[in-house]
Amino acid sequence: MNSAKLIEGLQYKANKLRIHSIRSTTKAGSGHPTSCLSAADIVSALFFHTMRYDPQTPSNPNNDRFVLSKGHTAPLLYAAYAEAGAIPIAKLDTLREIDSELEGHPTPRFEWTEVATGSLGQGLSIGVGMALNGKYLDKLDYRVYVLMGDGESAEGSVWEAAALAAHYNLDNLVGIVDVNGLGQSQHTMYAFDIESYRKRFETFGWHATGIDGHNMSDILAALDEAKSTADKPTMIVARTLKGKGISFIENKDGWHGKPLPEDDVEAALKELYIPDSDYDFDIESPPKHEVKIKNDSLSQIAPPNYQIGEEVATRNGFGTGLAKLGEVNPLVVSLDGDTKNSTYAQDFMKAHPDRYFECFIAEQNMVGAAVGLSSRGKIPFVSGFAVFLTRAFDHIRMSAISAANIKYVGSHCGISIGQDGPSQMGLEDLAMMRAIPNSVVVYPSDAVSVEKLVEQVANYKGIAYIRTSRPKTPVLYPNNEEFKIGGCKVLRSSDKDQITVVSAGVTVHEALTAYEMLKKEGIHIRIIDAYSVKPIDEETLKKSASQTNNTIICVEDHYYDGGLGDAVLNAMAKHRVLVHKMAVKDVPRSGKPEELMELYGISSGCIVKQVKELTIT
């Protein structure tokens, strides 16, 4: 039983958070104060009673984690950390200013924010990743709290996360839905029907309870109940009022994302009853646990072991390489969505079952969980068909804003998969991954290079993408060949070369065949394997172009816009080089890989034809 004094103290804190939220948003001239007010009591309970964390040491691995899925209530988050002594109260006045880390929606620029939020419906997935790490990897007893809005529960990714959290018995995960009934433009689908939310989470395998989100005793009781619930995650569905505590905005539509006018602030603050309270909060700090898993291994990854000319698909090389990487780097984990026998993530799973997480057919949650794992220092490799990673583009985008350290791996790229048809062909994945700022994008053409590049991207801190292919291709490189991010390989070169052909993945092999065909006719071309699409090796391309009539042909198994060809165009933009792109221009169809390469203009025969057209003129 919690004392009346505690209750009163927490109510007092809650109204302080409300006051800060109103003041800071009015000062900023924008923001979402009414959404802060509905959640203030819940946040007060979490930050000043339930959560165990050290406000002075956000990096303490044993801190309870808090994920603000309803990121637009950032002012409430900052207010809570200010009241907890993490930052000066005065700092709240810098909300949304260009030189302040207190951004409109939380980003890791604010040290206490471990993950960026603001795209709704992603927080629960991130919480799943943090909870998986605590329960199964670091084996720390921190708990994970995710504060969600009611509107965002319409996002499917919430239900993907709900299913997986129950599947993995994440009893260290607690979700709280702040049901204030009002969305941005109208009432939510269910308004105040708490039971409709509660029952859904219950049928998804959660311990779910409905409460009055402004009743501090109810809130504390529900949070205590969650702590004592074993084997199941807990969802607390809290009925609240948007704008709670201020008569002229409380539960009023049309106030979403609007700060109070300055003239109304004082009247508003008057309404926020603050009882005298000398309650002395002592936030419980966790012991300074060490992270259990460290990467202190000095051993080297085992080298590739192939014969030149051996036929191996790059997706197989990826699986082999990832399993080997797992031997030397205990931080590496693998997630896949029921495609592990196609992407060959199963090789890692078999070698390191404790570090593989099956995410089933739910790519958004898989990426969100990876963000949570990354925030706890792991290096997640997230694999799937390249085409199905597009399902999670918003989550991938947000993972970059979270400054996450995730390696995405897309298999079955391009028309070279053949008969399964266009729905299964990854043809926009390079465009998607290149758009991410500071991303690394590699597209290996053989088993040796993919193994080497798995290690390279693992050592790169940030978002990286490995594109793998379905068909078997001959090994081109010796096992001791080195591949670096930003590099490329000149495979054929002579002083008689008339054109440079830039290729990657399967088209490297088409280009090599074209080379032989043209050589017979006395036409010499330079062949480059541009395995590093981003960053691309501008220097080598420039040098090669200058030696081949400033003319480049770029051939790729990707749609025309956004792929390797555009990477080459950007590298040559200031060098007056002619670039001829060969890529897939229409929605393709089913057929044999070689038939499709021919039909869509990226086969060896098409390269020969293009080279001749350019050399004749």
Place this chain on the structure above:
Amino acid sequence: MNSAKLIEGLQYKANKLRIHSIRSTTKAGSGHPTSCLSAADIVSALFFHTMRYDPQTPSNPNNDRFVLSKGHTAPLLYAAYAEAGAIPIAKLDTLREIDSELEGHPTPRFEWTEVATGSLGQGLSIGVGMALNGKYLDKLDYRVYVLMGDGESAEGSVWEAAALAAHYNLDNLVGIVDVNGLGQSQHTMYAFDIESYRKRFETFGWHATGIDGHNMSDILAALDEAKSTADKPTMIVARTLKGKGISFIENKDGWHGKPLPEDDVEAALKELYIPDSDYDFDIESPPKHEVKIKNDSLSQIAPPNYQIGEEVATRNGFGTGLAKLGEVNPLVVSLDGDTKNSTYAQDFMKAHPDRYFECFIAEQNMVGAAVGLSSRGKIPFVSGFAVFLTRAFDHIRMSAISAANIKYVGSHCGISIGQDGPSQMGLEDLAMMRAIPNSVVVYPSDAVSVEKLVEQVANYKGIAYIRTSRPKTPVLYPNNEEFKIGGCKVLRSSDKDQITVVSAGVTVHEALTAYEMLKKEGIHIRIIDAYSVKPIDEETLKKSASQTNNTIICVEDHYYDGGLGDAVLNAMAKHRVLVHKMAVKDVPRSGKPEELMELYGISSGCIVKQVKELTIT
């Protein structure tokens, strides 16, 4: 009560479908026969008893619709239409061949397939769109049947669709989950726990029933029950066996996506007991209803009505234009995900409430529903924050494979939104939409051009994207100015121009300011508003570059890769023109729009600096 003879006849048909599925996949050398076998009884019941459709006239608007969400069972679909007399049985032998419309996963190349499937978890959303059309727009009494797999129900978009279908009381929608318990790489999350599926759909507001998916009486009874269920959609959860009917593959793991070896086919077919049956199926054809809504309007859309220099955000211009378009084109419908007061889709909603569908915060389902509406002849405008359309990239990609006629509208693009921060800034939307083959991408800079372009994209058959901005910008064009897809506007031009500056949206206004600043210093530049990003006006750009030292500066409010700059690079690739891109290179932050434009290098001041650097050298 259905006669024993009917039951026997349908079982007979089911096994015929099984036989066709096995034969065609073995002949093709790839495909998913075991997934076909689990669903054969359900499909037999639908195609030869329950569904009302005309096999000879797939275009009949009153046909019951069938969506094969588990698209990998395409051979079963083709077999059903063959047995129904729509195509010759012999045609099934062409499965997956390059010149056959019987593709590995269904596409509209096969006339009876209205929408492409194969990316799992999208079919129910498409069904929602078809059902919305039947119940609320065309007011036809066709029913919509969606066949799903169990594995795909892990996809969040299924639950987005489930929620919206119940919200709109779609009692003309029936889903069937084929629970064969086996995914691609292992058991599904719930194996044969039928009740876990049934209860979830029930809590999402559906009439949900669990049956034995191989018991024909049960199947027919459940389908009859669905017909007599009012105000609610029905979900039939059917327990089945993968590979049903053939001992050596039935319910065996490791058989996903594998055809039977030729040597095993005869043994397999022997096991498929086919009772003699002379049952004469007469598939009930619907009356040849006319579509209720036709676009026979000849009236012209009302012209824009602005003053030059008037400050209007392009998102407002979009809302105004869409509402006007709705007056003259009854096929236009609007979908938005609780952002209608930001995108200004609310202007259409207020003018045409019967043609607006609120989709709440669930972008994937919103796009899927639009595909369903498009398949029924409507022209959906799907609006949201540009950044949240990335949530539905996989669905947008599939909408192109479905040859859908959808107009996507993304508001709040770029850093010019200001304080809300990076999670809300659409900075990869151009890369995403340009990657779609044959897409049209427009990015207007003022209210007149956006209104005109709303009409233009509506008249373009296919995928189009309109990018709108949050801040107010001055009207640049007279109300009678014409804008065509593939065009651009030269806003400033003289024979003294030293450089061409290509811009779009907010950067047009930055460029015009830079023009004035430079003019004072005697430096003349050409200013182009490239409102049509795809296709881009190559001729005008080429001509302009040739008159300005073959030098172009391209400035845009988008990430560096995949946007307007790359469109310009592609247009200039063969013309030896120097292209200098100015775009956002890092994850941005919160701040005032003008501060951010300066900080990330796309302001008028930055343009002036870049021009000077290039003109001095």
